[in-house]
Amino acid sequence: MGQVPDLSRLTHDDIAALAGGRCDRPFDLLGPHEGWLTVYHPGIAALSALADAGEMPLERVSGDLFQGRVSGPYRLKARSGDGVEQVFDDPYRFGPVLGEIDLHLLGEGTHRRLWRALGAHVMAHEGVAGTHFAVWAPNARRVSVVGPFNAWDGRRHPMRRAGGSGIWEIFLPGVAEGALYKYEILGADGGLLMKADPVGFGSQHPPEKASVVRDISGYGWKDAPWMARRAAAQDRAAPISIYEVHLGSWRRRLDQGGRPLSYRELARDLVAYAVDMGFTHLELLPVSEFPFDGSWGYQPVGLYAPTIRFGPPHEFRDLVDAAHQAGLGVLLDWVPGHFPSDAHGLARFDGTALYEHADPREGFHQDWNTLIYNHGRTEVRNYLIANALYWLEEYHIDGLRVDAVASMLYRDYSRPEGQWIPNRHGGRENLEAIDFLRDMNAAAYRGSPGVMTAAEESTSFPKVSAPVDAGGLGFGFKWNMGWMNDTLRYMSRDPVHRKHHHDLMTFGLMYAFSENFILPISHDEVVHGKGSMLRKMPGDEWRQFANLRAFYGFMWGHPGKKLLFMGCDWGQPEEWNHNGELNWSAASQPRHQGVQALVRDLNRLYRATPALYRKDAEPEGFQWIATDPAQSTFAWIRRGNADDPPVVVLCNFTPVPRPGFCIGVPQAGPWREAINTDAQVYGGSGMGNLGGVRAEERPRDGQPASAAVTLPPLSTVILVAGNGVEGEDV
CATH class of the missing domain: 2.60.40.10 (Immunoglobulins)
Incomplete structure (x- = not known):
């Protein structure tokens, strides 16, 4: 030649x-x-x-x-x-794509827009169309991109090291949107690994495991009005009522082999349903790609990829955009506390314990058989914080509910003596995870004004929802797990025994204003043999429905934002099963329709009545009137600002009707019966205060006026001062 x-x-x-x-x-x-x-x-x-x-x-x-x-x-x-x-x-x-600033930020673990540097990006480089790949694998001996475009042969496209950052990168011309790929990694231990992209924007449908090149740029959002008013809608002084949903089992297309609804179908049907029911927010169980359906998304592998089960990334944006245009916020369940050990995931990603702790006493969750992130490693913290910002920025998510915070805060969580490693001071607090949560919250609120974060946290750890600069963890809200456990224990008891457990319903008010609380009736309360909300209630069917309605009235009248899992809104008789859809045929039956109508009306009253939400987190917004263990009755006042009509809530948790029940109220004059959970329209007996009640200037219970109220059996009655309701028009 x-x-x-x-x-x-x-x-x-x-x-x-x-x-x-x-x-x-x-x-x-x-x-x-x-x-x-x-x-x-x-x-x-x-x-x-x-x-x-x-x-x-x-x-x-x-x-x-x-x-x-x-x-x-x-x-x-x-x-x-x-x-x-x-x-x-x-x-x-082709030359490198990543510049010096990206490499510097990646190297020091402070690249808050990590996804713009790592992952697979469709682009034109040096005038040629293709995809740029970049991945962090600092201890790998060699990293290659593999896929159908190179016969999955790791010898074909080994990547370059990007300086000393631990990043490997390559631009592959001709690789386009929709291409399957993985990283073939020659690990530090000499083993050959096939890994999905930790920052991949798309994935194959499980059980297949490859990442998919997805161009996530160029979406035309139409939600500017919502984004402009979001901060006010998510303030702790705003009405927040959340409908928690598992997308795969809300509804299914029975005529198509039981296929779940797509993101676009959910954008039409789920959004319309939540709006009709008066909820202010949707909260979605985790949508980050996950391999095992039975984990409900709580064992994620692809933190940056909306699950392909319901459609590609832009169609998930369609769901969020539709919700925003309808005035609904969208919250995501987010899992930064643990991840599964699936071979294609983050576990020993480059042949070493890279994302997780090497010592199983720190790096393995015994409860869930999952691995624990090393929150003390700068690059891992950056990976997770950037992921939080990714959902808030790229998908206009309005907030994150952070899963299993209690398990992150303590090194001895679910571990017997001798099976955990104390912190540097000899204590049980996980100082690195605490710092991570503070950094994440600060970055989220700073980077996306108007968002909200909420902690699922079940201990007495202080200041969970206090600002970071005030010594708190920085969450906007905290789930009130104590309230949920206590009240459900009370409601499960036969009414004849409730007088002996009266404090279960009142104890929550001892700490109700120590945090910005959300009252959660979540998916965890209706699975694993716990039964449905309806079947938790004692008695025959009539009493079960009456108890459930009375409890919902109690919940909506109680200080704290509201959260209700799908199916609980109409009293599904069975506990939740993720393998099928909700029992919508039961929802069409009269008693279930009554519960549904009550939840709808509670949401509308709640949103229209500032006294029920404006001072949720302030003791000035609540005052006991009277509680009587012998009768299992409770009465209290809710207040907003000085010019907001006050509200009185009365509960009777026995099947004994109490006509002429005398109670002190904060002002004389007319009081409208805004909610009576025993009303016939809700499936009750119809006993109540049609036409309202009139309070006279006769002091009682420490109040300047008093009224005689008909208190039906197993009911909650909500009275609003005056002949009408001021507030939001719903």
Whole structure:
């Protein structure tokens, strides 16, 4: 061929490393160098370079290694053994994509927009269309991108190290939207690993495990009005009533093999339902890609990929956008506390304990058989904080409910003595996780004004919802798990015994204003043999429905934002099953429709009545009137601002009707019966205060006036001062 191959830059070890998939500096060996082009391309019969001077055959110099002279721009043409030809660009002629600022921020673990540097990005680089891949694997011996475009052969596209950052990168021309890929990693221990992209924007449908190139740029949001008023709608002084949903089992298409609704179908049906029911927010169980349906998303693998189960990323945006246009906020359940050990995930990602702790006493969750993030590692903290910002920025998510915060705060969580490692001070607090949560919250509120974060936290850890600069964890809200446990224990008891457990309903007010609380009746209360909300209630069917309605009235009248899991809004008789849809046929039955109508009316009254929400987190917004253990009755006042009509809530948790029940109230004059959970429209007996009640200036119970109220059996009655309701028009 008239060429003498230039192998002076390639040692025998270099050639063996290329052929054996051990090369960690491919850009030093391959591509154009000093007029010579070196290409490693297994499985072809011949290779040539196409340049301005024409086609130049490359010589096979060793195994699958080809060389030849080339000048100027070029492309490659490969011919297979059966004569099929393919023309393509050589990845090893392209320079790096990541710049010095990206590498500096990535290296020090402070790149808050991590997803803009790492992952797979469809782009044009040096005038050629393709995809840029970048991944953090600092201890790997070699990292390659593999996929159908290179026959899943890790020898074809080994990546370059990006300085000392621990990042590997490569631009692959011709790889486009929708391409499957993984990272083939030669681990620090010499093992060969096949990993999904930790910052991948898309995934295959489980049980398949490859990442998918997704272009997430260019969505045309139409939610500007919502975004402008979001901060006011999510303030602790705003009405917040949350409908918690598992997208895969809310509704299913029974005529299509039981397929769950798509994101776009949910954008139509779920949004319309939540709006009709008067909720202010949707909260979605985790949507980050996860391999096992039975984890409900709580064992995520693809933190940056909306699950493909219901559609691609832009269609998930369609759901969020539709909710916003309808005036609904969207919250995501977010899981930064643990991750599964699936081989294609983050576990020992580069052959070392990279994302997790190496010591199982710190790095393994016994409760869930999952791994625990090393929150003390700067790069891991950056990965998680950037993920929080990713959902808030790229998908306009309005807030994050952070799962299992209690398990993050304590090193001895669910561990017996001797099976946990104390912190540097000898204590049980997980100082690194605490710092991470503070940093995450500060970054979220600073980067996306108007968002809200909520902690699922079941201990007495102080100041969970206090600002970071005030010594708190920085969450906006905290789930009130104590209230939930106490009140459900009370409601499950036969009414004849409730007088002995009266404090279960009152104790929550001892600490109700120590945090910004959400009252959660969540998915966790209606699974694993706990029964449905309806079946938790004692008595025959009539009493079960009456108890449930009375409890919901108690809940909506109690200080704290509201959260209700799907199906609980109409008293589904069975506990939740993620493998099927809700029992919508039961929802059409009269008594269930009564519960549904009550929840709808409670939401509308709540949103329209500032006294029921404005001072949720302030003791000035609540005052006991009277509680009587012997009768199992409770009465209290809710107040907003000085000019907001006060509200009186009365509960009777026995089946004994109490006509002429005398109670002190804060002002004389007319009081409207805004809610009576025993009303016939809700499936009750119809006993009540039709036309309202009138309070006289006769002091009682420490109040300047009093009224005689008909208190039906197993009921909650909500009275609003005056003849009408001021507030939001719903």
